[in-house]
Amino acid sequence: EENAKRILxxxxxxxxxxxxxxFTLVELLGEGSYGAVYKGLYRDNPKDLSPVAIxxxxxxxxxxxxxKEISILKKCTSAYIVQFFDCFLHDGELWIIxxxxxxxxxxxxxxxxxxxxxxxxxxxxxxxxxxxxxxLHSSHxxxxxxxxxxxxxxxxxxxxxxxFGVSAQLNxxxxxx
Numbered sequence: 159e160e161n162a163k164r165i166l167x168x169x170x171x172x173x174x175x176x177x178x179x180x181f182t183l184v185e186l187l188g189e190g191s192y193g194a195v196y197k198g199l200y201r202d203n204p205k206d207l208s209p210v211a212i213x214x215x216x217x218x219x220x221x222x223x224x225x226k227e228i229s230i231l232k233k234c235t236s237a238y239i240v241q242f243f244d245c246f247l248h249d250g251e252l253w254i255i256x257x258x259x260x261x262x263x264x265x266x267x268x269x270x271x272x273x274x275x276x277x278x279x280x281x282x283x284x285x286x287x288x289x290x291x292x293x294l295h296s297s298h299x300x301x302x303x304x305x306x307x308x309x310x311x312x313x314x315x316x317x318x319x320x321x322f323g324v325s326a327q328l329n330x331x332x333x334x335x
Contacts, residue, residue: 177246177253181212197258213254230299238290240310240320259318261311286317
């Protein structure tokens with residue numbers, strides 16, 4: 159945990175509270191080599207507050223990727239990018255609190271339904287992706303991992319870009335990226 163604070167501390171302000179006292183983990187949404195993502199509820203007034211997505215990663219993981227993801231997400235204020243809320247470092251785990259997208263990923267939707275999206279749905283998803291990318295590019299960021307699994311659908315039906323683990327900040331206009 160001290161190593162994580164040393165690596166991330168210059169760029170990320172951690173909430174000092176115990177996240178277990180603030181959130182209840184309701185449902186496992188997905189697991190990977192990085193850790194796990196849960197649907198969570200605020201313990202105080204769970205009916206009044208929207209659910210959140212909570213990414214929990216062991217603090218021993220490669221934190222440079224996480225540092226990049228968090229620093230990009232913290233700066234984003236677009237309806238087409240998953241919103242970042244908070245970050246906790248507690249008991250050897252990094253908790254990243256983000257907007258919960260009720261529709262899941264486009265990939266999950268296709269897997270569950272067993273059907274491809276129809277043209278009007280593809281058009282809507284693509285329009286949202288383009289608007290999200292325009293926002294990112296205007297602040298000199300690139301996503302670098304666009305795929306159906308990284309496009310989440312909100313309760314309002316908006317497609318939102320997620321998973322900025324391999325994103326990059328462009329330092330100049332002639333960047334090789």
